[in-house]
Amino acid sequence: MEQELKNLEQEALAALNEIQRLDELKTLFTEYLGRKGKLTHILRGVKDLPADQKPVIGKLSNTVKTNLEKSFEEKQNNLEKSQIDKDLNSGFFDTTIPGKGREIGHIHPISQVQEEVERIFSQMGFAIMDGPEIESEYYNFEGLNIPGDHPARDMQDTFFIQDKKDKKHGHLVLRTQTSPVQIRTMEKYGAPLRVIIPGRVFRYEATDASHDTTFYQVEGLLIDKNISLAHLKGVMAEFLTRLFGKPVKVRFRPGYFPFVEPGLELDFSCLLCKANGCKVCKYSGWLEFMGAGMVHKNVLKAGGIDPEEYQGWAFGFGLTRLVMMRYQIDDIRLLTSGDLRFLKQF
Ligand code: DAH
Numbered sequence: 001m002e003q004e005l006k007n008l009e010q011e012a013l014a015a016l017n018e019i020q021r022l023d024e025l026k027t028l029f030t031e032y033l034g035r036k037g038k039l040t041h042i043l044r045g046v047k048d049l050p051a052d053q054k055p056v057i058g059k060l061s062n063t064v065k066t067n068l069e070k071s072f073e074e075k076q077n078n079l080e081k082s083q084i085d086k087d088l089n090s091g092f093f094d095t096t097i098p099g100k101g102r103e104i105g106h107i108h109p110i111s112q113v114q115e116e117v118e119r120i121f122s123q124m125g126f127a128i129m130d131g132p133e134i135e136s137e138y139y140n141f142e143g144l145n146i147p148g149d150h151p152a153r154d155m156q157d158t159f160f161i162q163d164k165k166d167k168k169h170g171h172l173v174l175r176t177q178t179s180p181v182q183i184r185t186m187e188k189y190g191a192p193l194r195v196i197i198p199g200r201v202f203r204y205e206a207t208d209a210s211h212d213t214t215f216y217q218v219e220g221l222l223i224d225k226n227i228s229l230a231h232l233k234g235v236m237a238e239f240l241t242r243l244f245g246k247p248v249k250v251r252f253r254p255g256y257f258p259f260v261e262p263g264l265e266l267d268f269s270c271l272l273c274k275a276n277g278c279k280v281c282k283y284s285g286w287l288e289f290m291g292a293g294m295v296h297k298n299v300l301k302a303g304g305i306d307p308e309e310y311q312g313w314a315f316g317f318g319l320t321r322l323v324m325m326r327y328q329i330d331d332i333r334l335l336t337s338g339d340l341r342f343l344k345q346f
Helices: 002-018 022-033 038-048 054-089 109-123 151-155 180-189 229-244 297-302 319-327 332-336
Strands: 134-136 160-166 170-174 193-202 214-224 250-254 260-269 286-295 311-318
Touching: 002 022, 002 038, 002 054, 022 038, 022 054, 038 054, 109 193, 109 214, 109 229, 109 319, 180 193, 180 214, 180 297, 214 229, 214 286, 214 319, 229 250, 229 260, 229 286, 229 311, 260 311, 311 319, 319 332
Parallel strands: none
Antiparallel strands: 134 170, 160 170, 193 214, 214 311, 250 260, 260 286, 286 311
């Protein structure tokens, strides 16, 4: 038996030596090491041998098997390598065939601008907050000083999620603004506070070039002692200047929002015409940018903050609109169209 194994090994190695091609190698492998191969046959018989022979022959056949496998592998590597050499030398390898390009994705323009906004506000000491897109009526409206019967409710067209009504917090809605996160943040962290809240919001709206049912806003909230609108003006002028990389001026106009008192609208100087007047700014020199104001006492109270001790301001601007201004995109629907011809431009 021992001799038989040794002969088999010699025989296989000799045959291996003669092999020139990969397909021959495969056949030879099957002949010796395949499922019905010669060596496999012997290995299967080991269990029927007399007890005194079993360990010796078992060990030997395993060694033979390992040796042969190694030799086959070496042979295969050699054959493959010489095949490549041959191809190269015979000119078979055509180096002019174009390579297979791999397309690399990139960040969506909205996310690009969002990251930039976050970076600038972080540099100014603001933390970045997040809140739920499915929100309760309470956080989206009542807590923000917009009671159920108040006409201000009509300012926003809302998607209600019908079946669910929580006793304390009312129906669930798709949030129409990022402002509800103001209250959640005050409840959680108390005063003082300095945060921005970028996020997706939803309105039940007919879609056209400048309206979509889904868009992005950035909310800002700063609460501390002795805070005034002068701080807001400074922060926003600095933010816009850093964002656009050139000096930007801001101005306030009176405006109404139920959750601030006084409320205002902020415009910034048109960069295209250096505030001289052009088509983009409708010849006014200014672009409307956001709503803001001093946080209403009722809102501070809803957030658990004492209005006698602290005050602050809040703002909200359309991130989607900022992206459109920045890249001069004239149709909001392009941003969520998934059209790669559009997206690849950014
Ligand atoms: N939430 C408002 C909207 O969606 C924008 C806004 C206005 C946010 C004034 C504020 C603010 O924080 O003070 O129209």
